[in-house]
Amino acid sequence: MSEHIPTYQLQAFASYNDAPTEVYFPDYASVKPRIPLDRPYRGDYYKISLCLRGRAELKANLETYTITPNCLVLATPDVIKQWLHIPADYETLSVFFTKEFITANNAATGKLRFLVAPTTYVLSLSAAEAAGLAVSLRFLQQKYYSSTAERDNILKNIINSLLFEIGALYEQQPAPLPTSKPRSQLLATAFKQLVQTHSATARGVAFYASQLCITPKHLTELVKDVTGRTAGDWITAAAVLEAKTLLQNPALSIQQVAASLHFTDQFAFSRFFKKSTGLSPTAYRQAG
DSSP states (O other): OTTTSOEEOGGGTOOGGGOOOSEEOOOTTTOOOSSOTTSOBEESEEEEEEEEEOOEEEEETTEEEEEOTTEEEEEOTTOOEEEEEOOTTOEEEEEEEEHHHHHHHOTTGGGOHHHHSOSOSEEEOOHHHHHHHHHHHHHHHHHHTOOOTTHHHHHHHHHHHHHHHHHHHHHTSOOOOOOSOHHHHHHHHHHHHHHHHHTTTOOOHHHHHHHTTSOHHHHHHHHHHHHSSOHHHHHHHHHHHHHHHHHTOTTSOHHHHHHHTTOSSHHHHHHHHHHHHSSOHHHHHHHO
C-alpha cells in the first residue's frame, strides 16, 4: 500500500530555520501545511495535538473521528490519515517529532505503549486534564522558539516528560468492558491490519481468512459482530481508498491505476469503483 499512498517526512511541514528537523512546533497562524491534508497520506513522524477550538473530522486507518475542544489527537508513523473537515476556526497546540528522535532520546519508549499500539487516535480529556496538557505544550512552544545554547537538550527533556504525561492519560482511561468473545476482537483487529497491508492486491475474504487460519464464514461473522461492518465492506473501503489516491495523480491513466491494483483490466476496475462509490473513475477524477 505504501507505494500508492504518499508518505511525508517531517520536513514537509517544518520550515523553522530551514534546518534538518527532529522536532517541530508549528505556528499555524503564520505557516500553513504545504501538503494536501484532505487526501489520504502517511507520515514518517509522530504528532501530538490538543484541540483548543473548532470541530474537525479525521479519518485514521479507516476509522472516522470527530475532534472537538479538549481532544488529544495522536498520529503515529505509517497510519493512513485523511482530514475530512478542518474549519477555519480550528486551533490546536501541536508538536511533531521523528522516529529517530524517539529512538535516540527515549530509552523508556517500551513503557509508553500508546506510541506503539494506541487504543485510539483521538482521546477525549476532561477540562482539567486538557488544561494541564495545554500548560505543558505551551511551555514546550516557548522553549522551541527560544535561541538558548542548550535549546535542543531542553526540548528533548520537555518532550520526554510530555510523553509520560500523555501515557498516564491513556492508562487512566476506563478499561473496556469485558466481552464474551475476546478472541473475536483480536481476530478482527488482526484482520483490519491485514487489510491495510494487502487490500491493493487482495480483495477476497478467503485470502484474509486463510491468513488468520479460519474459514471465510467465520471471519465474515466475527468481523460483523465486532465492528458492525462486514469483512467485505472493510476490504472494499481500503481498496477504494487506494484507488482514489491513485486517481488523484493525473499522470496515471485509468488503465495504469487498474494495473496497480491488480484488476484484470480497466473495465473490471471501473465496474468495481462505480459500484463502490457511485461514480466512474473518470467522473471521480473530473469531480476532484
